[in-house]
Amino acid sequence: MLTPRLSNTSIKVSSALPTIEKFNGYKIWQLLKAKFAGDNLTSKTTALKKFLAVDYDSFLSFLPLIQAANQKIVLSCLALDNQVKTILMIDKLPQEFHLFKTNISMNFETLPFDKVLKKLEDFAAQNQLNDSKKSLIPSEATMYTKLSDPKTVCPHCKRGFRACSHCFKGSHTEENCFQKHPEKHKLNSVASSAKQHSTHFTRYTQEDEEYLKQKYPNLNL
Structure with a gap:
């Protein structure tokens, strides 16, 4: 059993020791984002150009390209709202996705963009459009x-x-x-x-x- 003098001494010693900082993943993410993604006008311009440059050749290539372009916009902190991204994205889709485009425009235009992409993926799977490619011959x-x-x-x-x-x-x-x-x-x-x-x-x-x-x-x- 510690005497009152020893007890007070141990309290003073423990309070003088440096506290161990907890691991902060958010700080690491901020450092990586600042190094590789950036937060300036150049990175925002690059992200927007990449999003606009995505073209529809086939659905299997289009979906990962538009997802990657959206991720780059998010990392660049470009203030491009979900509605604008949705309008730009559905405009790239071919005629086979006409029902999807109409449904989104009428009911889900302000839905978060990642959820719109999930609906697009489900629509393509349900209508067997995963192998759909861009038509080179006019109707x-x-x-x-x-x-x-x-x-x-x-x-x-x-x-x-x-x-x-x-x-x-x-x-x-x-x-x-x-x-x-x-x-x-x-x-x-x-x-x-x-x-x-x-x-x-x-x-x-x-x-x-x-x-x-x-x-x-x-x-x-």
């Missing part, structure tokens, strides 16, 4: 639309106008193309062409035409 409907109603968008004024799918010239369609149907070329073709030109090129100025000729010399506008 039949799209091809028909392009052939039957060809249009060219002016890069200057952003307006669309018709262009012949045979000779790619403006102001007429394939049915009225003199190169394809030379028998339709008559003496009054100049007047009728000018009239049709004014119909198709509403508010289309000489400046616009010169710009298009320089921009697209192969179209022979």
Whole structure:
């Protein structure tokens, strides 16, 4: 049994000894993040570019790529909310995921992004889309639309106008193309062409035409 004097001495000695610091995993994580992820504008810009650069080639490659890009955004502390990331992600998905895109847009647009990715993974598994790949051949409907109603968008004024799918010239369609149907070329073709030109090129100025000729010399506008 310790006497009161010895007891007081042991208390003084123990209080003088340094306390053992507990292991702090959060501190380690902060150090690693500061070293490898960063918290500056450069790391945020790199993270955003990586997220935007993810393209859909196949679902099996797309999912891990978008997950890694999202992780890089989180580590960079970029303030990109879940809704924005979800909108950017579903815009990359092909037509096979139309039902998923509609469902997310209507019901789960503000859901945490990692949960949206989990729903995407479940949807692909349920609909046997794990092997889905990007289609390189346009659909039949799209091809028909392009052939039957060809249009060219002016890069200057952003307006669309018709262009012949045979000779790619403006102001007429394939049915009225003199190169394809030379028998339709008559003496009054100049007047009728000018009239049709004014119909198709509403508010289309000489400046616009010169710009298009320089921009697209192969179209022979």
